[in-house]
Amino acid sequence: MKNLIYDLKINKNLKDDELIELLETDIYDDKLHMAADEIRRMNYKDEVYIRGLIEFTNYCKNDCYYCGIRKSNIKSERYRLSKKDILKCCENGYKLGYRTFVLQGGEDPYYTDDLICEIVSEINKSYSDCAITLSIGEKSFESYKRYFDSGARRFLLRHETADDEHYSKLHPDSMSLDNRKRCLFDLKKIGYQVGSGFMVGSPYQTTQNLVADLRFLQELKPDMIGIGPYINHKDTPFSGKENGTLELTLKLVSILRLMFPYALIPSTTALGTISPLGRELGLKSGANVVMPNLSPVETRKKYDLYENKICTGEEAAECRGCLERRVEIAGYRIVTNIGDVKKHA
Ligand code: 5AD
Ligand code: FES
Numbered sequence: 348m349k350n351l352i353y354d355l356k357i358n359k360n361l362k363d364d365e366l367i368e369l370l371e372t373d374i375y376d377d378k379l380h381m382a383a384d385e386i387r388r389m390n391y392k393d394e395v396y397i398r399g400l401i402e403f404t405n406y407c408k409n410d411c412y413y414c415g416i417r418k419s420n421i422k423s424e425r426y427r428l429s430k431k432d433i434l435k436c437c438e439n440g441y442k443l444g445y446r447t448f449v450l451q452g453g454e455d456p457y458y459t460d461d462l463i464c465e466i467v468s469e470i471n472k473s474y475s476d477c478a479i480t481l482s483i484g485e486k487s488f489e490s491y492k493r494y495f496d497s498g499a500r501r502f503l504l505r506h507e508t509a510d511d512e513h514y515s516k517l518h519p520d521s522m523s524l525d526n527r528k529r530c531l532f533d534l535k536k537i538g539y540q541v542g543s544g545f546m547v548g549s550p551y552q553t554t555q556n557l558v559a560d561l562r563f564l565q566e567l568k569p570d571m572i573g574i575g576p577y578i579n580h581k582d583t584p585f586s587g588k589e590n591g592t593l594e595l596t597l598k599l600v601s602i603l604r605l606m607f608p609y610a611l612i613p614s615t616t617a618l619g620t621i622s623p624l625g626r627e628l629g630l631k632s633g634a635n636v637v638m639p640n641l642s643p644v645e646t647r648k649k650y651d652l653y654e655n656k657i658c659t660g661e662e663a664a665e666c667r668g669c670l671e672r673r674v675e676i677a678g679y680r681i682v683t684n685i686g687d688v689k690k691h692a
Pocket of ligand 2: 639657658661665666667669670
């Protein structure tokens with residue numbers, strides 16, 4: 348029998364039917380995670396990069412069927428952080444050793460391009476040894492370029508699913524996979540370090556869809572790949588749909604590590620939400636980044652993309668300490684440098 352894990356490790360690729368076999372049978376799991384860990388250690392040793400996440404607005408003009416902060420969720424208590432609030436989060440984060448700030452929010456027109464640029468420049472001025480990452484959704488080439496010129500160097504935008512039909516089951520007609528892809532390629536063209544990714548076990552997802560996700564990522568060659576299990580939110584049209592599983596998410600983390608040895612792969616909050624040791628297992632399966640929350644405790648619960656999100660009652664310093672211990676117990680070490688991606692093809 349062909350050794351799928353060996354082939355994947357050596358060739359960084361498999362045929363579609365081989366990927367499907369790997370994804371659909373669990374006999375390979377332990378070996379797969381071990382191979383992924385070996386490759387992550389070859390590239391990144393035992394280092395884990397930290398990114399301070401600032402969730403600065405939960406207003407959103409979009410209506411994605413899976414997301415708790417979709418515009419039609421009238422139960423969501425909306426909030427916005429001012430420039431001053433955001434800078435305070437950075438100040439706090441800087442003291443805790445963060446050298447990357449991720450500004451994430453819903454697609455909120457209140458934050459005009461001028462305002463985003465103002466915020467980015469100010470952070471850049473005050474913390475010139477830090478990287479600024481934006482995660483604010485779909486914009487025009489011109490807008491992305493303006494943010495870049497103001498000092499943003501990284502951008503996170505998950506493609507969510509690379510299959511058109513599946514995309515249309517997760518999003519209203521006003522959104523399209525084509526535009527999503529256009530955004531990602533624009534970001535690359537401008538010179539951003541780009542992060543993309545998808546949800547695992549989202550409603551209607553097939554194994555074939557997951558293969559399409561991997562193929563799309565091979566085409567995009569992102570620097571960062573974020574995945575997490577889909578988690579139900581009761582105030583969305585997907586209320587009551589099943590969550591993605593820990594096992595399949597970990598398997599995909601390992602496959603991603605073997606296909607993209609250089610990549611920054613976060614062990615996500617969603618992984619820690621479906622299982623108490625989810626983030627530790629994510630690291631052991633090939634992930635090398637964690638993104639603790641720097642948002643003010645008063646607003647954290649309101650950024651509820653999905654239910655029972657962890658870390659909503661903790662102060663930034665508590666999460667920092669908690670993760671330090673968790674990462675160590677898993678057998679790795681948090682480093683506080685800027686954490687750039689290693690060079691890749
Ligand atoms: N479950 C898991 N992940 C979700 N996201 C949004 N809603 C959910 C959910 N219900 C993810 C999306 C988005 C990222 C910020 O959070 O993939 O890109
Ligand atoms: Fe937030 Fe553990 S990381 S409490």
